[in-house]
Amino acid sequence: MEYSTNSHGDYSAIKKEIWKVTLILSLLTIIELVFGFWIYAQPTMGEGLKWTLKGLIIILMLSKAFYIVAYFMHLKHELRTFIMTIILPLISFVWIIFAFLYDGNSFKDLRNGFDRHHKAQSKVKAVKPAATHNNTKKQEHGH
């Protein structure tokens, strides 16, 4: 059967595209890291800003995924029929992620509401458990 080997465009133009995508991926990663550091540096940050930054990080993550799949994995240049066989099954994730995270949150609320003991226990401050330290355990057994 006939198929193309995807050698469209000339070598230097393709190389240029690769470096452009590399630059975009690096920039997106740097912005993600800036947001990450921002959340770390400001422990007193309000919940609203924190969730906005986390949402932005997820959008940046998805755009990085798009650039890798579309350009590095070359999916953008395949036929539409083929792209759809890959993309359509993945759309189910939209529902799966929403349903599972909602379920997790609902379980938390139900348990806090009905299991008073669990709720009280999860408020007790703890000390760092030093006994489970893997290093000390090693010495005890004399390895």
Place this chain on the structure above:
Amino acid sequence: MSTVATAQPKLWAGGKSPFNVEYGKVMMWYFLMSDTFTFAAFLIAYGTVRFSANSWPDPNEVFNTFPFAPEGVHTPLVFVSIMTFILIVSSVTMVLAVQAGHHNDKKAVVKNLILTIIGGALFLGCQAWEWTHLYHEGAWWGKNPFLNADGTAPTVNFTNFFFTITGFHGFHVFTGVIINIIMLIMTLNNTFEKRGHYLMIEKAGLYWHFVDLVWVFVFTCFYLI
């Protein structure tokens, strides 16, 4: 898109590939899709458990070390950023190897494959260091020495998910490095030269990019949010 328009009417009439993609590449894509579901199942399970917990350890407190850093110096995100960039760069060299293959440029294929293998090995080295470090801090499957962000007692869910998911990803990186080494040996043996095309490199490349793609998600889910 003009090629699509002309090809459309007879796309499914037989006699030619309706996807205009080589068989091995189609199968690699579908394998990667199934792998996507495996990784997604892991990450969604992690998300669900995290959403059901009243508190969770702060990743910036857990992953705050760097090799050879003096005691007490906290460098959250720095080490894992370096790991991320190593993987992005190795992905770039892999694309360059694939493109060189399209132009039957054996020398460039060899050069870029070697760079990709070095990148993969560096990433695995970083991960081995991080795992060793966490192990010596007392973390392992079933053991979690890190307190929750609000100072309450932690569950082992955090470490179980961390080691399982980064371990499964690391195993994929390891497999990718092995595949790339085989590709390098085959290129050096002129196997592709005799075959007339370097399409095998393209399939190895798809796998390698997928490994990078998964890391984008793992990195965000575990270290950033």
